[in-house]
Amino acid sequence: MILEAVFLYVKPELAHEFETDFAKASQYISSIDGYLRHRLEKCLEIENKYLLLVEWNTLEDHTIGFRTSEAYLEWKKILHHYYEPFPIVEHFETVFENQKNN
Template identity: 70%
Template sequence: MILESALLYVKEGTAVQFEDDFKAAGQYISSIPGYLRHSLNKCLEQSDKYLLLVEWETLEDHTFGFRQSAAYQEWKRLLHHYYEPFPIVEHFEPIPLK
């Protein structure tokens, strides 16, 4: 399992519309093979800051399967104009603790 994370800073005054569009965009990311789940978390200290977490089976499910799909073009159309600055996306893998 790979965990994708992105800190999203949305333009001031667009948070409500961003959240609505994000809900609509969920259908696109969730349609990709290898997608497991995602969550969007709103920062308590900064009202225009969010944390996006997406679980993928493999890194390639995100970097190739999603980003090179028609679904990604719809995701991008719905969401990318909200970000300022554009987010840095990082990927993490779990460390076995036992």
Template identity: 65%
Template sequence: MIIEAVMLPVKPGLESDFEDSFKKASKIISSIDGYLSHELHRCIEDQSKYLLLVRWETLESHTVGFRSSAKYQEWKKLLHHFYEPFPTVEHFEEVEI
């Protein structure tokens, strides 16, 4: 399992619209093969900043399965216009300690 972690800088004043659109977009991402779960968190100190955590079975589930799908185009249309600047996506794997 991998975790996709993304800090989402939403344009100030559009937070409510973003959250409404994200509810719709959640149905899209959760229908992708290899998707496990996701969480969206709002920053306490900066109300226009969000943290998205998505759990995928494999890195390719996200980078190939989702991003190369027609559903990703729907996702982009719903969400990408809210971000300024555009977010950086990072992937993490658990460290056994």
């Protein structure tokens, strides 16, 4: 499993519209083969900062499968105008994990 992590800085006056459009755009990313799940987190300290986390089966599911798809063009049309500056996308793989047992 590959974790895509992206800090998104949304133009402050557009935060509410961004959250609404993000929910709409989610149908496009979730339609891609190799997509597992995603979530959007809102920063508590910085009002217009979000963290997008997407889980993919492989790196190529994101970089080729999604990024070269018609679905990505729709995602881009709906969301990319909200960002200032444009985000940097990074990918991670787990090297250690721990979980509290109840």
